[in-house]
Amino acid sequence: MKRFALVFKSSIGKKFIAAITGLILFGFLIGHMAGNLKVFTGSTEAGVPHIDEYGHALRELGSPFVPREFVLWGARTVLLVSLVFHIVVVIQLARQSAAARPLPYVRNRQRAASLPARWMMYSGMLILAFVIFHILHFTTGTIKLGTFEHGYIYSNLHSSFSKLPVAAIYIAMMIALGFHMFHGVWSLFQTLGLDNPDRNRALRWFAISATLVIALGFVMVPVSFVLGIMPDPVEYAVQLLNEK
Amino acid sequence: MKIRVHVWRQENRSDTGKMETYTVDGVLPDMSFLEMMDHLNEQLLSQGNRPVAFDHDCREGVCGMCSMVINGEAHGPMQETTTCQLYMRHFEDGADIYVEPWRSRAFPVIQDLMVDRSAFDRIIEAGGYISNHSGPKPEPNSMPIAPEVAEQALDAATCIGCGACVAACPNGSAMLFTAAKVTHLGLLPQGQPERYLRAKSMVEKMEEEGFGSCRNYAECEAQCPKGISIAFIGRLNADYLRATLLEPMDRRGKMEAQ
Numbered sequence: 298m299k300r301f302a303l304v305f306k307s308s309i310g311k312k313f314i315a316a317i318t319g320l321i322l323f324g325f326l327i328g329h330m331a332g333n334l335k336v337f338t339g340s341t342e343a344g345v346p347h348i349d350e351y352g353h354a355l356r357e358l359g360s361p362f363v364p365r366e367f368v369l370w371g372a373r374t375v376l377l378v379s380l381v382f383h384i385v386v387v388i389q390l391a392r393q394s395a396a397a398r399p400l401p402y403v404r405n406r407q408r409a410a411s412l413p414a415r416w417m418m419y420s421g422m423l424i425l426a427f428v429i430f431h432i433l434h435f436t437t438g439t440i441k442l443g444t445f446e447h448g449y450i451y452s453n454l455h456s457s458f459s460k461l462p463v464a465a466i467y468i469a470m471m472i473a474l475g476f477h478m479f480h481g482v483w484s485l486f487q488t489l490g491l492d493n494p495d496r497n498r499a500l501r502w503f504a505i506s507a508t509l510v511i512a513l514g515f516v517m518v519p520v521s522f523v524l525g526i527m528p529d530p531v532e533y534a535v536q537l538l539n540e541k
Numbered sequence: 542m543k544i545r546v547h548v549w550r551q552e553n554r555s556d557t558g559k560m561e562t563y564t565v566d567g568v569l570p571d572m573s574f575l576e577m578m579d580h581l582n583e584q585l586l587s588q589g590n591r592p593v594a595f596d597h598d599c600r601e602g603v604c605g606m607c608s609m610v611i612n613g614e615a616h617g618p619m620q621e622t623t624t625c626q627l628y629m630r631h632f633e634d635g636a637d638i639y640v641e642p643w644r645s646r647a648f649p650v651i652q653d654l655m656v657d658r659s660a661f662d663r664i665i666e667a668g669g670y671i672s673n674h675s676g677p678k679p680e681p682n683s684m685p686i687a688p689e690v691a692e693q694a695l696d697a698a699t700c701i702g703c704g705a706c707v708a709a710c711p712n713g714s715a716m717l718f719t720a721a722k723v724t725h726l727g728l729l730p731q732g733q734p735e736r737y738l739r740a741k742s743m744v745e746k747m748e749e750e751g752f753g754s755c756r757n758y759a760e761c762e763a764q765c766p767k768g769i770s771i772a773f774i775g776r777l778n779a780d781y782l783r784a785t786l787l788e789p790m791d792r793r794g795k796m797e798a799q
Contacts, residue, residue, distance in 0.1 A: 299790065300785065300786055300790070303785050304785060304786070306745075306748075307744055307745065307748050307781070307785075308714075308748060308753075308754035308755070309744060309755075309777075309778055309781045309782065310781075310782075310785060311754070312754065312755065312778075313778075313782055390754040390756075393753055393754050394711075394712035394713065394714070394753035394754050394756070395753075396646060396751065396753075397645060397646050397647070397712060397713030397714070397751060397752055397753030398644050398645060398646065398712075398713040398753065399646055400644055401644070402610060402613055402641055402644055403547070403549075403560055403639055403641060404610075404612055404613035404639040404641070405613040406612065406613035406614050407711065407758075407760055408614065408760065408763035408764060409758060409759045409760050409762065409763035409764075410711060410758035410759070410760045411758075414756065414757065414758050415711070415758070417756070480757075483757075484756075484757040487757050487771070487774070487775050487778070488757065488778055489778065489779075489782070490775050490776065490777075490778035490779025490780070490781075490782055491775070491779070492772075492775045493772055493775055493776070494770070494772050497772075
């Protein structure tokens with residue numbers, strides 16, 4: 298506890314928290330994107346889409362050793378706590394930096410700072426707004442942009458993403474996410490003190506490829522639906538899912 | 542050459558200050574930027590006005606005293622060049638040149654373009670030393686250092702402490718300066734005893750002085766007149782994190798067995 302308080306005292310410590318939570322969220326994105334690709338693998342002989350099975354399996358993860366949805370809610374808690382810490386420390390750091398230069402320059406030129414790096418706050422705010430919207434849209438079904446029924450993931454995706462404006466919002470937000478990751482994924486290694494001239498190229502390439510793979514992987518889903526190349530959802534009895 | 546200079550004029554620490562525009566005639570391309578400023582000051586004196594106050598000392602690019610933000614860049618538009626080594630031939634005839642002081646809460650303006658950089662001295666005082674004995678000198682070759690390590694330490698030690706990193710950083714962070722000072726001692730065997738304590742104390746002092754936080758823009762490296770690498774910031778991060786997270790806090794505390 299003493300060390301935890303110590304970490305919060307300095308900007309390097311706060312950045313350490315931003316980096317670690319960023320790494321957790323980055324790990325989540327890899328899993329989420331990979332899981333989404335189940336949309337493209339088709340459906341079982343009984344007509345249950347693989348993505349529906351996958352969603353069902355996530356809820357059942359760990360059973361019968363732990364209660365149903367225990368792992369799911371555990372993961373959600375870790376992600377939410379990470380997100381809150383990520384945002385809180387970044388706001389504290391931004392306030393510290395704003396106070397460090399009370400009077401701005403009349404003329405100011407930047408030679409090295411990349412646009413994604415300078416726009417981290419904006420891309421971050423867009424992503425936060427998107428995460429809230431996304432959960433209300435596809436997890437709780439509060440925002441109705443198509444038909445929505447819990448558990449019928451493929452049919453929910455199909456009805457929402459077949460609409461161009463909905464697909465466009467998701468595609469645009471993945472570009473914002475790509476901007477955030479382009480700087481963030483490299484930056485976290487530098488903050489953790491793991492970057493050095495020997496590894497710099499490799500780490501920057503890792504960040505660039507991870508950004509491209511994740512952003513493109515996510516974007517493929519709404520693009521495929523909006524282009525109409527995905528098969529229409531087939532109605533199936535919910536028992537088929539539960540029997541698995 | 543005839544140029545227009547827009548200079549920050551501020552009477553004292555409490556004055557709000559503002560930009561003033563002067564036309565300077567008879568500027569020679571081979572004048573250094575500071576000589577152009579001298580030329581402007583002679584013009585101001587002959588008109589009975591107060592000359593522009595600015596810091597300068599060696600005018601050879603090694604002392605770290607000159608400190609102007611020229612057209613929005615610390616030490617002007619040339620890479621790895623201090624203001625005193627910047628020449629008027631790097632500007633076009635008839636150019637508009639904006640000259641401002643380092644802008645940082647930790648570097649209060651004393652007058653015009655002069656800022657108080659003693660915050661840097663206090664960071665050094667907090668841990669920029671090694672423990673050395675005052676007895677007879679040891680045999681010089683008794684402490685071998687690999688040439689690559691010695692060179693790297695020298696790269697960090699080329700920091701002249703001018704403060705351009707703070708001026709250039711969009712966040713007004715002093716991480717590059719602190720990292721260079723922590724590293725040039727921390728890389729060498731003589732600096733090992735205080736290595737982690739040094740990183741911790743100097744970072745704590747840096748925070749206390751009111752500098753901003755590092756966002757890994759690398760703008761400091763790009764505008765540093767000595768081209769100090771952000772690799773040292775990575776090393777400082779590692780040393781500082783180790784000092785706070787892993788190094789024992791209570792080395793002499795009581796322990797119980799079970």
